[in-house]
Amino acid sequence: MDLLQYLAQALTPFNLLLAFGGVLLGTLIGALPGLSATMAVAVLVPFTFAMPPASGLIALGAIYTGAIYGGAFAAILVNTPGTPSAIATTFDGFPMAKRGDGNLAVTLATLASVVGGIVGALALLFLSPPLSKVALAFGPPEYFWLAIFGLTLISALSQGDTLKGILGASFGLFLATVGVAVVGGDVRYTLDQPMLVGGFDVIAALIGLYCIPVVIDLVARPDPHLKVSVQAGGYRLAEALRLCVANWFNLVRSSVIGTVVGILPGAGGSIASLVSYSEARRSSRHPERFGKGEPGGILATESANNATVGGGFIPTLVLGIPGTPPDAVILGALLVQGIRTGPGLFTGQGDIVFTFIFGLLIATILMLPTGLFVGRYAYQAIVSIPKAVLVPTVAFLTIIGSFAIHNSITDVYTMLGLGLIGWILARYGFQPSPIVLGVILGPIAEQGFVQAWLIGNAQGNVLGMFFGRPISLAIAALAALTLFYPVLMDTLKARRARRADGAKKEPIDAD
Amino acid sequence: MRTEPTTPGARSRGDLGTIVLCVLFVALGIWMLAGSMAMSPLGAVFPRVIAGVMIASALAILALRALGRASPPAAVETGSTPRRLLLCLALVAWAGLMPRLGFFTTSIVGFLAVLAIAEYDRWTPKRTAAYVAAALAMVGGFYLLFVEVLLVPVPRGVLF
Numbered sequence: 110m111d112l113l114q115y116l117a118q119a120l121t122p123f124n125l126l127l128a129f130g131g132v133l134l135g136t137l138i139g140a141l142p143g144l145s146a147t148m149a150v151a152v153l154v155p156f157t158f159a160m161p162p163a164s165g166l167i168a169l170g171a172i173y174t175g176a177i178y179g180g181a182f183a184a185i186l187v188n189t190p191g192t193p194s195a196i197a198t199t200f201d202g203f204p205m206a207k208r209g210d211g212n213l214a215v216t217l218a219t220l221a222s223v224v225g226g227i228v229g230a231l232a233l234l235f236l237s238p239p240l241s242k243v244a245l246a247f248g249p250p251e252y253f254w255l256a257i258f259g260l261t262l263i264s265a266l267s268q269g270d271t272l273k274g275i276l277g278a279s280f281g282l283f284l285a286t287v288g289v290a291v292v293g294g295d296v297r298y299t300l301d302q303p304m305l306v307g308g309f310d311v312i313a314a315l316i317g318l319y320c321i322p323v324v325i326d327l328v329a330r331p332d333p334h335l336k337v338s339v340q341a342g343g344y345r346l347a348e349a350l351r352l353c354v355a356n357w358f359n360l361v362r363s364s365v366i367g368t369v370v371g372i373l374p375g376a377g378g379s380i381a382s383l384v385s386y387s388e389a390r391r392s393s394r395h396p397e398r399f400g401k402g403e404p405g406g407i408l409a410t411e412s413a414n415n416a417t418v419g420g421g422f423i424p425t426l427v428l429g430i431p432g433t434p435p436d437a438v439i440l441g442a443l444l445v446q447g448i449r450t451g452p453g454l455f456t457g458q459g460d461i462v463f464t465f466i467f468g469l470l471i472a473t474i475l476m477l478p479t480g481l482f483v484g485r486y487a488y489q490a491i492v493s494i495p496k497a498v499l500v501p502t503v504a505f506l507t508i509i510g511s512f513a514i515h516n517s518i519t520d521v522y523t524m525l526g527l528g529l530i531g532w533i534l535a536r537y538g539f540q541p542s543p544i545v546l547g548v549i550l551g552p553i554a555e556q557g558f559v560q561a562w563l564i565g566n567a568q569g570n571v572l573g574m575f576f577g578r579p580i581s582l583a584i585a586a587l588a589a590l591t592l593f594y595p596v597l598m599d600t601l602k603a604r605r606a607r608r609a610d611g612a613k614k615e616p617i618d619a620d
Numbered sequence: 621m622r623t624e625p626t627t628p629g630a631r632s633r634g635d636l637g638t639i640v641l642c643v644l645f646v647a648l649g650i651w652m653l654a655g656s657m658a659m660s661p662l663g664a665v666f667p668r669v670i671a672g673v674m675i676a677s678a679l680a681i682l683a684l685r686a687l688g689r690a691s692p693p694a695a696v697e698t699g700s701t702p703r704r705l706l707l708c709l710a711l712v713a714w715a716g717l718m719p720r721l722g723f724f725t726t727s728i729v730g731f732l733a734v735l736a737i738a739e740y741d742r743w744t745p746k747r748t749a750a751y752v753a754a755a756l757a758m759v760g761g762f763y764l765l766f767v768e769v770l771l772v773p774v775p776r777g778v779l780f
Contacts, residue, residue: 324707505762508715516772518715533641
């Protein structure tokens, strides 16, 4: 009964307007490369201070979920993830757009984001206290193995040349070591340049590595940027719904992965989407189609990254530990509003928390019409803009977007430098995704590895620290399975083919 | 964007490029190892592992090439190389001049320069006017969004 009362409070016209406006604004900000969900939330936090606490939280939650979803637009239409959470969306989204299925890809991303967002919000509503214990069960070795699990995607992303993928990832990991070490404080590989002490910014690196090679190659040919689908226009909603139904298990599994990864402090949407993509590919009947425009890839990544929104709020609200960077900003806003997070929050200030959760749920549902509407026009705009105007527009967005990260020209130089290196590497078969994977997962892997090693050393049991904990073992087993699954399957197929050949030859020999 | 290599020359260029890059990666790995000697054990352990992986995988690629068992070289892009190089120069100049000349001025000039590089059709007065209007609208719109709404302090330089 109480829950219905909170639902009614979330459905007031003012809260609905905030949810709708927040989703729309978040989607537009998320779609611009360089403007992350964290920045969207941080910029708009002060506006919520004048609102009632629940309404302010609904606005922030809606902006957050909208921004995470909005990252998919740039990822699909111009191969540049609008936010780091949308990195994996580029793998299949852009190939779909290039072959003329951009509108279908955007609709799939919208549906997947809504499903993922709803699963995350429902977990927040019903399972917050027990799920928050998961966050406490994750220690340094689990984070290390989680990062390694993410890195196993290299085998999928290196398009047939795993060695080049590993080399690219090690280059990305090297970039991640530049600057002050995450543990120990050593200043590494800075060439005595002050601008390198802070290291390479992840967002500047991914804008450069993904976007600059695309822009450079766009000017080399007169043909259009994206094909226009001749057989189907509009939203292609029915087709997308059919694909969602066919991939329902992938959607649910990715949403659950997103929720659980969102609960882990510091992990965030990028890891959730990479891990769920890896799982979707591993368990698919056609893993070879991933990276070439497989709808299942978009469904996995987009449902997972939006599920981290609800998942991330679980440790934020129950333990006071932010699950994702935007949660840290929202946690600050909660404190300003006089809300004390912790286990007593759900009973002591249940009216605010439950109204907010219902508001988040409503905002997620509103993402469907908003996203379809924005998506349709975004696709039409990208397709109809002459390439001569699109190229400088994208170039301008990469420059202003990377500048806006820290209001620093250094990030523009980083973006451009890494973009040019990425373009040269791509010409010789080194894909950008393994490099980006290394840049993102490097600090998490290093911190987990060194901390686990230190704790194991102090306990006199380093091996036990890495291989003796059940969650670690499970993640390590999944990582090994993902890495060796393609090789295993190829071996099994070759063996079956040999047996079949042998069976065919036997009757001939008998004759 | 990838296309099939058109000539055997493109294929050998792809091979040579891969070899040069692998040698550079080996050199980078050695430099990383040398640099890690001055670090604390905690700070050095991860770079050393990465350097080891980098050197090993680069040498493995070179060895496979030497044994003739390498995967086919990546297809070299076709299309206009001068335009690609001009675009690289334009982007570097855009970023380099921004702090000196100012964000808005550099962006307008950079936008039009990149637009000129990307344009393949004949320039007519109507088209030119439309493109200049597009540059002003795009740069002006985002300038206002970032500077006035998001309060991003863009470089002013000697102009604006």
